[in-house]
Amino acid sequence: MTTTMEAKKKRTEMLVEMRKEHRDTVQKAQELLKAQQSTRKVLERALTGGPHSVPQLAQAVNMPAHEVLWHVAGMKKYGIVAEAGTDESGDYYLYRLTKEAA
Amino acid sequence: MPTEHIKVDALVVGGGIAGMQTALDLGDQGYQVALVERQSSIGGKMIDLSKVFPTLDCCSCITTPKMSATAHHDNINLLTYSEIESINRNGNGFTVQVTKKPRYVREDDCTGCRSCELVCPLEVSEDEHEFGRTSHRIVYVPFSTAVPQKAVVDIDNCIFCGKCIQACPSDAIDFTQQPEPVEIETRSIVLATGFETTPIDAKKEYGAGKLRNVISGMMMERLLAPTGPYGRVLRPSDGKMPASIAYVQCAGSRDQTLGVTYCSRVCCMYAIKQAMLLSGALPLAEITIYYMDIRTFGKGYEQFYQNAKAMGVEFLKGKVARITEDADQNPIVRVELIDEFGKTRVTERQHDLVVLSVGLLPGGNPQAKFGVPVGEDGFIQVPDYNVFPAVTSQPGIFVTGTALGPMDIVDSIMMAGAAASATASYLESSNGSGKEAQSQPERSVEYA
Structure with missing residues (x-):
């Protein structure tokens, strides 16, 4: 038990040290993370209403379609969204939240 | 920091298809080989391709076994994510600092399970393989x-939250x-x-990389790869x-304005291969190839071209003089068309997506780093191309694949065989001692 506690303490100290050493890049990355988490939340909220195409999502969240596509591609890669057929025109794929993400 | 020492018969610089094949050919003959690759995986450009022409075989199905064979070969010492710093001639050989x-991430401990990746909270653009299209x-x-199937940390974007350390079952993360x-x-x-390849923003007439489509x-x-x-x-x-896709040929080759005259x-x-694959992926799409002249010189290539025409690809x-876009970001191609009688007509055509058939440029700066002469085109120049295409003017230094000039995969693999043969011949003649070590590579670590 003591060994585990010590290892955990050592790890925390190392991470603190790393954050100090890489202060500038950590700050930038933290800002990016905050913005990204907020965008993903908005996209996920829109998708709880049902499957959306990229242009539909772009309209729903008021974001350029190419940016939405970038997020959707990443979310698909990491299993947060999945394809759900095409829209009525047949021009666009629809995306839905996966069971795990929902 | 201790310096690792490796003693080999041949050092292969670059882990693409030509480098891997050269290393395998030399390794199979019993020579000790070190292969240095600057990226975190071997495979080069070929592993990113969808299929090969003219057979339409899956690229990954050809490349992956070669990657695996290279990594597991007893006579090949693989160094990925490594850069060559300097090369010094040392008697009949070379001393190379890498x-x-x-x-x-400790390579020996990482199992490639991706547990770390799945808990990491932040994503950034995937530029190395996906051109920023995903994260x-x-x-x-x-x-x-x-290959190797090992994780890597993008330290410049890390917030050091420690989630990866907690998730890693083999305690491999090491900041x-x-x-x-x-x-x-x-x-x-x-x-x-x-x-x-010629950068996408090289030609301002073609949108200078600013047109998304x-x-x-x-x-x-x-996009075509699964x-x-x-x-x-x-x-x-x-x-x-896309329902309408156009290809613009010679968009970065045979172009004096870019200094790429070849x-x-x-x-x-x-372009023909992709057009055929697109016909399969998007059966209703119209595909047009704007060309100056079509060059199908290899075995089975002309038939491949004729098949594409028969499938309905429009040549x-x-x-193409200019590419702009309309309000819906559809590319508009302004082109001077030449009919079969040589009569010309300027027209504008709208497409959903335009593909620039960009050309090939030399990789890196071989002259500065390795002291081998390059031609006007920047590719490595050899003194007797017709007789000894793999032999450079520097004794003991050989060249293979597209480092020599633009060539396709078939030619790159043949060049690899030629380079391995020339290297083996040199090794047998120089010093007269043949192979450096018949059994295991000689490695040692010196603690300074």
């Missing part, structure tokens, strides 16, 4: 068939890693430094399945 970049997490395995020096003593060097041939390769960024052929501006040899064939002779 820096192994830190992965921040990767800050700690990630580069791609599903990467304290530093660059590691490696010294390679070798009797010969084979340069397989490959190629780059004007992409390069390599980007289309990724492992690509969308898993589908979608246009980057809005995810639409033909890149592969663009006609990769229009003419030179």
Whole structure:
């Protein structure tokens, strides 16, 4: 038990040290993370209403379609969204939240 | 920092298809080989391609076994994520200083399970393979068939939250890693430094890289690959399945304004191949290829071209002058078309997606780093191309693949055989001692 506690303490100290050493890049990355988490939340909220195409999502969240596509591609890669057929025109794929993400 | 010492018969620089094949051919003959690759995985450009022409065999199915064979060969010492710092001639051989970049993941411990990647909270653009069309997490395995299948940390975007450390079942994450020096003593060097493509923003007439639906041939390769960024052929501006796709040939080759006066040899064939694959992926799409002249010189290539025409791919002779876009980001191609009687007509045509058949440029700067002469085109120049195509003017230094000039995969593999043969011949003649070590590579670590 003591060994585990010590290892955990050592790890925390190392991470603190790393954050100090890489202060500038950590700050930038933290800002990016905050913005990204907020965008993903908005996209996920829109998708709880049902499957959306990229242009539909772009309209729903008021974001350029190419940016939405970038997020959707990443979310698909990491299993947060999945394809759900095409829209009525047949021009666009629809995306839905996966069971795990929902 | 301790310096690792490696003693080999041949050092191969570059882990693309030509470098891997050269290393395998030399290793199979019993020579000890070190292969240095600057990226985190071997495989080069070929592992990013969808299929090969003219057989339409799966690229990954050809490349992955070669990657695996290279990594597991008893006579090949693989150094990925490593840069060559300097090369010094040392008697009949060379002493090469290499820096192994830190992965921040202990290679010996990482199992490639991706547990770290799945808990990492931040994503950034995947630029190395996907041209920024999708993302990767800050700690990630580069791609599903990467060799070695080991994670790497993008330290410049890390917030050091420690989630990866907690998730890793083999305690492989190590943020304290530093660059590691490696010294390679070798009797010969084979340069397989490959190629780059003409940048997408090179021609301002073609949108200077600012038009979202004007992409390069390599980007289309990724869209066509099952492992690509969308898993589908979608246009980057809005995810639409394109109904009209155009190819612009010689968009970065045979172009005095770019200083690329030569033909890149592969663009006609990769455009035809992609057009055929698109006909399968998007059966209703109209595909047009704007060309100056079609060059199908290899075995089975002309028949491949005729098959594409028979499948309904539209080939229009003419030179594209300009590409702009309309309000919906549809590219508008302004082209001077030439009919069969030589009569010209200027017209504008709208497409959903335009692919620039960009050319091949030399990879890296071999002259500065390795002291081998390059031609006006920047590719390595050999003194007797017709008789000894793999032999450079520097004794003991050989060249293979597209480091020599634009060539397709078939020719690259043949060149690899030629380079391995020339290197083996040199090794047998120089010093007269033949192979450096018949059994295991000689390695030692010196603590300074």
